[in-house]
Amino acid sequence: MAADTTPAIERSFNPLRIIADDVASIGGVTMAGIEALGEFVLFTLSTFSWLFTRLPRRDTLIPNFYQIGVLSLPVVALTGTFIGMVLAVQSYAQFRGFGLETRLGAVINMTLVRELGPVLAATMLAGRVGGAMAAELGTMRVTEQIDALSSMGANPIHYLAVPRFLGCLMLIPTLTIMAIFMGVVGAFGYSAAILHIDSHHYWENSRKVVGNFDLFCGVFKSLFFGASIALISCYRGFHCEAGAEGVGRAATTAFVHSFVTIIVLDLFLGIGLDNVYYYFWPETQPLF
Amino acid sequence: MPWDGRPWAFTTMAAVPQNPDAQNRPLVEARRVAVTFGRQNVLRDITLTIPRGQTLAVIGESGCGKTVLMKTMIGLVQPTRGELLFDGQHLAALTDKELTRQRVRFGFLFQNAALFDSMTVGQNIAFPLREHTRKSVPEVQEIVVARLADVGLPENVLAKKPAELSGGMRKRVGLARALALEPELMLYDEPTTGLDPIMSDVINELIIRTRKHYPVTSVVVTHDMRTARKVADRVVMVYPISRLKPSEPQVIFDGPPDEIDHCGDPRVLQFVFGEAGERLMEMRRLSHVRENGGSLV
Numbered sequence: 228m229a230a231d232t233t234p235a236i237e238r239s240f241n242p243l244r245i246i247a248d249d250v251a252s253i254g255g256v257t258m259a260g261i262e263a264l265g266e267f268v269l270f271t272l273s274t275f276s277w278l279f280t281r282l283p284r285r286d287t288l289i290p291n292f293y294q295i296g297v298l299s300l301p302v303v304a305l306t307g308t309f310i311g312m313v314l315a316v317q318s319y320a321q322f323r324g325f326g327l328e329t330r331l332g333a334v335i336n337m338t339l340v341r342e343l344g345p346v347l348a349a350t351m352l353a354g355r356v357g358g359a360m361a362a363e364l365g366t367m368r369v370t371e372q373i374d375a376l377s378s379m380g381a382n383p384i385h386y387l388a389v390p391r392f393l394g395c396l397m398l399i400p401t402l403t404i405m406a407i408f409m410g411v412v413g414a415f416g417y418s419a420a421i422l423h424i425d426s427h428h429y430w431e432n433s434r435k436v437v438g439n440f441d442l443f444c445g446v447f448k449s450l451f452f453g454a455s456i457a458l459i460s461c462y463r464g465f466h467c468e469a470g471a472e473g474v475g476r477a478a479t480t481a482f483v484h485s486f487v488t489i490i491v492l493d494l495f496l497g498i499g500l501d502n503v504y505y506y507f508w509p510e511t512q513p514l515f
Numbered sequence: 516m517p518w519d520g521r522p523w524a525f526t527t528m529a530a531v532p533q534n535p536d537a538q539n540r541p542l543v544e545a546r547r548v549a550v551t552f553g554r555q556n557v558l559r560d561i562t563l564t565i566p567r568g569q570t571l572a573v574i575g576e577s578g579c580g581k582t583v584l585m586k587t588m589i590g591l592v593q594p595t596r597g598e599l600l601f602d603g604q605h606l607a608a609l610t611d612k613e614l615t616r617q618r619v620r621f622g623f624l625f626q627n628a629a630l631f632d633s634m635t636v637g638q639n640i641a642f643p644l645r646e647h648t649r650k651s652v653p654e655v656q657e658i659v660v661a662r663l664a665d666v667g668l669p670e671n672v673l674a675k676k677p678a679e680l681s682g683g684m685r686k687r688v689g690l691a692r693a694l695a696l697e698p699e700l701m702l703y704d705e706p707t708t709g710l711d712p713i714m715s716d717v718i719n720e721l722i723i724r725t726r727k728h729y730p731v732t733s734v735v736v737t738h739d740m741r742t743a744r745k746v747a748d749r750v751v752m753v754y755p756i757s758r759l760k761p762s763e764p765q766v767i768f769d770g771p772p773d774e775i776d777h778c779g780d781p782r783v784l785q786f787v788f789g790e791a792g793e794r795l796m797e798m799r800r801l802s803h804v805r806e807n808g809g810s811l812v
Contacts, residue, residue, distance in 0.1 A: 290633075366632075374591055375629035379643045379692075380618040382611070 270384070270462050274392055277385040283393070291390040295356050296398035300405060303351050307406035310347055311339060311413030319422055329428035333436040335414040340437055344407030345445045346493055349452035351406075352399060353485035357460035360391055361481030364464025365474040373465065383465070392457040399453030400446045407445060440508075444500045451496060455488045540603050542567045542700055542732045543588055548597035550583050556756045557583045559765050560597070563751065567699075570726055570733040572747035572772070574740070576786060579755040580765075581736040582626070585702050588734065589621045590614050601700075619647050622698035622731075626705040628689030630677035636663075636688050637673035643695045662691040665728070666721055683714035690721060694729070701725060703735040707742050715739065722746045740787055744772045752783055 314335045322328050364387060367373050376383045418424040460481040467477040543565040550558040557580040565571050573581045586592040587599060590606045599606045601617060609617065630639050640659045644650055650658070660670055666687040677685055686706065693701060703722060707715035719742050726733060726746075737743055743750050752768035752775075759765060768775060768783045775787055785792050 370627060370632075371625045371629040372631055374586070375623065375625055375631070377591055378589060378618060378621060378623035379646065379696075380615045381642075381646050382615060 266466070267458075267462050270388075270465065271458050273384050274388050274458065274461075277382070277389050278392075281385065283385065283390045287386065287390045288393065291394040292398060294359075295352070295391070295394035296401060299352055299355055299398075299402055302355060303348050303402045303406050304409045306347060306351055307339075307344065307409035308413035310343055310406075311335065311410035311415075312417040314338060314343070314410075315414045315417040315422065319418070328422070328424050330432050331418055331422075331424060332415065332429035332433035335418075336411055336433045336437045337441065339407050339410040339414070340441045340445050342445075342493070342497070344410055345403045345449040345452060346489060347410075348399060348403040348406040349449060349456065349489045350486060352395065352402060352453065353456045353460075353482050353489065356395070357456045357485045358478040358482045360457070360460040361464040361467070362474055362478040364388075364461060365467030365477040368465060368467045369469055369474060388457075388461040388465070391461055392454065395453040395457035396450060397453075399449045399456075403446055403449040407442075440504055444497075444504075447500070448493060448496045451492050452489050455492060456485045459485045459488060540567075541565055541600075542602055543734075544598075544600040545584075545588070546598040546600070548584075548587060548594045548599060550580070550587060550592060551595040558587070558594075558753075559756050559759075561753075561765055563766070563769075565732060565734065567732050568730065570722070570735065570746055570748050572735045572737060572743035572750045573753060574738060574743050574750060574786065575753035576738065576755065579753045581738075581753055582704055584753065585704060585734055585736050589618060589623065589700075589702065619643070619696055620699045622693030622696070622701045624686070624689050624693050624701070624703045624706055626708060628677070628685040630685060630688060630692070632677055634676075635673065636675050636677065636680070639677065639688060640692045640695055642692065647696060658695065659691075662694055663688075665694065665724075666691045667717070683710050683717065686710065686714075686718055687721070690718075690725070694725065697729055699730075699732060701731045701733045703733065703737075705737055705739075706735060707737065707739050715742065718742075719745045738786075740789075743775075747772050750775055752786065754782060 315331065318331055318334060319328065322331050322334075364373070367387070373383045373387070376386055415426075415429065418429060419426050463477045463481040463484070467473050541564045543563070545561050545563040548558055548561045548563075549556070561584060573584060575581050583592055587594055588601070590599075590609070593607070602620075604617070606614065606617070630636075631642070634642070637656075637659055640662055641655050644655045644658060648655075659673070663670065663673065668684065668687055668691070672680065672684065672688070677688070680688065690706075706718045706722065710718065722733065722735065722742075723746055725731060733746075735742065735746055748771065750768065750770065750772050751766055753765055754763075754767045756765060767780055768778055770778075775783060778784060778787075784790075
């Protein structure tokens with residue numbers, strides 16, 4: 228009986244072995260990261276290839292468009308309005324110190340049109356739609372519904388990922404414009420009604436600074452954000468691990484990865500678009 | 516040649532046997548198939564031939580790789596080594612589109628039916644028809660109702676969502692969906708698991724009826740010996756790799772169902788008669804090690 232109680236494998240203390248194990252685990256994590264990146268690239272390429280070969284049927288597109296666009300509109304509009312008002316509240320004290328209250332519109336609107344509007348709409352979409360997409364597809368994976376699609380000769384990427392990708396890509400510009408519009412309205416409403424800033428000068432200064440190119444930048448960036456949200460969320464759903472914990476993790480990582488990607492893309496797209504702007508219009512209108 | 520209503524008739528004419536040699540060719544052939552997930556070996560050197568029209572039951576304890584073997588047969592799982600042939604065609608050599616066309620020839624009843632939650636029962640059964648045929652809405656509707664009648668369900672379940680159905684009804688709807696395209700190969704993954712004895716027998720009868728009504732080859736993965744004995748012409752028992760010596764084959768029984776009770780292999784008899792045997796001793800040893808503070812790793 229004594230032999231039965233002996234542990235199966237006992238590891239003696241060996242520093243070299245510990246270092247080797249650490250190196251091996253770092254290597255394992257690196258390899259897993261590279262594999263995941265490769266799988267994500269293949270997933271993205273497959274999604275794009277289906278876009279150009281066969282579009283999904285209307286009855287799969289419309290419910291997704293409704294979920295992504297129509298149901299996101301109120302929450303995007305509401306957050307846009309409040310972000311606009313918060314910007315007015317926070318900027319007013321600073322601008323008042325210099326006697327530049329009427330320049331408030333220029334700063335707030337520029338911020339909303341180029342940065343906050345697109346990022347806000349994308350963040351709301353990632354939270355509301357991205358997490359839900361990852362959870363839904365993850366549940367389908369766990370309950371073998373994705374295998375069932377494959378077994379019936381339907382390509383899961385074509386049937387599940389492409390409509391969601393198209394929904395995010397085509398509707399995020401509208402949501403971005405709504406977020407910007409409501410932010411601008413909210414900021415102006417607060418500035419004019421509560422802070423008693425002169426409307427004429429508020430709009431006049433905004434008009435001088437915010438141009439069509441800025442609106443184009445906001446909408447252009449949103450396309451990249453929408454595509455990233457859809458691809459990351461669908462990928463996380465398709466590669467969901469088993470069980471309720473796996474589905475929960477897929478939804479969380481879908482949001483976190485989408486959000487990080489949005490912020491990183493925002494920086495690089497911002498730099499790129501600024502360079503384009505200065506290339507075509509070297510003489511820029513100063514803010515003050 | 517006029518289209519006979521079966522979707523592969525116009526998509527994969529070459530795949531449908533046209534001559535007697537092709538008719539004699541086995542429908543599924545696995546040649547030394549091995550499947551590995553990460554570091555875990557699930558299948559090792561499985562060689563299996565399934566002739567047309569046969570009903571094969573694959574039995575074995577949970578986790579031995581039965582379902583993986585079945586998913587490998589239709590390309591849902593890629594073998595790490597070895598070859599899988601469906602109707603003489605290497606599945607690994609097919610492109611995605613060719614594989615999709617071949618899959619129209621399979622019907623798969625999943626363990627939990629895998630019905631699409633977002634669709635009604637009617638939409639679930641109609642899904643393969645709408646995806647692969649050019650039938651009009653009334654024609655599709657007619658087939659859906661007929662398949663539903665085949666599995667003994669009334670028309671009033673058509674508008675229900677899968678969540679509103681009992682386990683047995685879900686299985687039957689899954690079977691109706693799998694039969695919608697009149698497949699050549701029907702795969703049943705644990706068809707009676709989780710069902711009461713009466714509903715289990717209903718499902719067994721449906722498997723037998725399906726075979727009578729359609730010229731179908733069937734593979735039934737089960738650990739229910741009653742199902743294996745009742746529906747199968749041939750039984751194959753798969754054993755977990757972790758319990759095998761490196762030189763031992765993973766398929767430890769291959770023969771007709773009435774021979775399995777007289778098999779000389781104690782591992783087969785242990786499964787057939789449901790005896791814990793040495794597993795009980797293993798459990799006791801593990802709990803003893805834990806109680807004495809020993810590590811299992």
